[in-house]
Amino acid sequence: MINTNHPRRSVLYMPGANTRALEKAKTLAADSLILDLEDAVAPDAKVAARDNILKALEYGFGYREAVVRINGLNTPWGADDLKTFANSKADAIVLPKVESAIQIQEVASLLRKFNAPATMTIWAMIETPKAIFQLQEIAQSHPLLEALVLGTSDLVKDLHARHTSSRVETHTALSLSVLAARAYGLCVLDGVHLSLDDEVGLEQSCIQGRDMGFDGKTLIHPNQIAIANATFGPSADEIKEAQDRIAAYESAIQSGAGIAVLNGKLVEELHIQDAKRILALASAIAKTTTS
Numbered sequence: 001m002i003n004t005n006h007p008r009r010s011v012l013y014m015p016g017a018n019t020r021a022l023e024k025a026k027t028l029a030a031d032s033l034i035l036d037l038e039d040a041v042a043p044d045a046k047v048a049a050r051d052n053i054l055k056a057l058e059y060g061f062g063y064r065e066a067v068v069r070i071n072g073l074n075t076p077w078g079a080d081d082l083k084t085f086a087n088s089k090a091d092a093i094v095l096p097k098v099e100s101a102i103q104i105q106e107v108a109s110l111l112r113k114f115n116a117p118a119t120m121t122i123w124a125m126i127e128t129p130k131a132i133f134q135l136q137e138i139a140q141s142h143p144l145l146e147a148l149v150l151g152t153s154d155l156v157k158d159l160h161a162r163h164t165s166s167r168v169e170t171h172t173a174l175s176l177s178v179l180a181a182r183a184y185g186l187c188v189l190d191g192v193h194l195s196l197d198d199e200v201g202l203e204q205s206c207i208q209g210r211d212m213g214f215d216g217k218t219l220i221h222p223n224q225i226a227i228a229n230a231t232f233g234p235s236a237d238e239i240k241e242a243q244d245r246i247a248a249y250e251s252a253i254q255s256g257a258g259i260a261v262l263n264g265k266l267v268e269e270l271h272i273q274d275a276k277r278i279l280a281l282a283s284a285i286a287k288t289t290t291s
Contacts, residue, residue: 005284006031006032006065006284006288007031007216007232007233007281007284007285007288008031008032008065008147008187008189008215008216009031009215009216009217009228009229009231009232009233009285010029010030010031010032010216010217010219010224010225010228010229010232011030011031011032011033011034011149011189011216011217011218011219012025012028012030012032012033012034012218012219012220012221012222012224012225013034013036013040013069013192013218013219013220014033014034014035014036015036015040015041015049016035016036016037016040016041016049016050016052016053017040017041017042017045017048017049017052018052019052019056022035022052022053022056023056024222025056025061025064026059026060026061026062026064028064028222028225029225029226029229030064030219030222030225031064031065031216031229031288032064032065032066032067032216033061033064033065033066033067034067034068034069034094034149034218035053035056035057035066035067035068035069035090036069037049037050037053037068037069037070037071037077037081038069038070038071038072038096039096046071046077047077050077050080050081050084053068053085054084054085054088057085057088057089057090058089060089063287063288065091065092066089066090066091067090067091067092067093067094067123068081068085068088068090068092068093068094069094069095069096069125070082070085070093070094070095070096071096072095072096072097073095073103073106073107079110082107082110082111082114083110083114086110086111086114086115086116086120087114087115087116087117090120091119091120091121092120092121092122092123092146092147093107093111093120093121093122093123094122094123094124094125094149095107095122095123095124095125096125096127096151097125097127097128097131097151097154098124098125098126098131098138099128099130099131099134099138100134100137100138101134101137101138101140101141101142102141103124104122104124104138104141104142104144104145105141105142107122108122108142108144108145111144120144121144121145121146121147122142122144122145122146123145123146123147123148123149124138124145124147124148124149125149125151126138126148126149126150126151126155126173126177127150127151127152127153127154127155127158128154128155128158129155129158129159132155132172132173132176132177135148135176135177135179135180136180136183138180139180139181139183139184139186140184145186146186146187147181147186147187147188147189148177148180148181148186148187148188148189149188149189149218150170150173150174150177150188150189150190150191150218151191152167152170152173152174152190152191152192153191153192153194155170155173155191156169156170163194165201165204167205167208170191174190174191174209174212174214175212178212178213178214182213187215188213188214188215189214189215189216189217189218190205190206190209190212190214190216190217190218191217191218192217192218192219192220193205193206193217193219193220193224194220196220196221196223196224199227202224202227202228203227203231205217206227206228206231206232207231209232210231210232214232215232216228216232217231217232233281233282233285234278234281234282234285238278239278239279239282241275242274242275242276242278242279243275243279244262245260245262245267245271245272245275246272246275246276246279248260248261248262248267249267249268249269249271249272252267
């Protein structure tokens with residue numbers, strides 16, 4: 001259920017309690033915004049943050065996808081969060097600490113009960129060891145599930161591990177999450193980079209996530225957007241190579257051959273599928289820059 005019409009290179013968390021941040025979000029180059037009611041909001045600010053986000057959604061965020069991370073349904077705020085935003089202008093609901101298919105199915109059932117639009121989808125936060133063991137179950141839990149979002153900070157905490165520059169402590173979880181997403185046609189977003197003054201480390205983390213197969217990266221500060229966009233978007237060379245592969249393959253097919261050779265490399269149908277994906281992403285990105 002990957003949304004090919006909207007890139008998700010950069011997905012920025014925005015605290016619902018901060019009205020100035022919500023206003024600033026309308027000017028940022030992030031592809032998507034996670035308007036947060038959970039971790040970034042203190043208990044005594046939950047209700048006010050809910051109202052802030054609801055008002056911000058009414059005015060909209062331009063081309064930017066706006067999704068709301070509610071509190072868990074097992075908290076005092078979760079049910080009211082979901083009821084409030086089921087008929088809002090949010091594009092999706094982000095459910096924290098998902099560990100079973102039942103949690104996704106419950107949210108889907110409540111969205112239907114609250115008459116949410118059919119276009120509103122669900123994103124699942126994958127941030128605990130139990131979630132990793134239940135990835136296959138979660139990934140195929142419901143047609144409304146659209147994305148898996150890695151919560152690596154919580155995961156590292158639960159593992160009693162340490163954050164390292166190589167991220168070796170989360171390699172298994174990251175790879176399994178990408179596998180689950182690809183197996184069931186979901187978008188998958190990498191976890192955040194916690195150091196705000198570490199551009200080199202952020203870029204390395206983005207490159208690693210991109211090379212592992214992630215669609216984009218979740219971010220905690222606007223200053224991280226440019227690096228994520230540059231890393232997860234196709235370069236000019238990649239776009240040209242994709243175009244050349246398609247042209248070479250189509251020429252080969254017309255001549256009666258089943259394969260083509262481009263710059264000494266074999267080009268088969270599988271390469272064409274990936275080339276088309278790259279060009280679709282480039283087209284979607286181009287639309288956001290002209291919006």
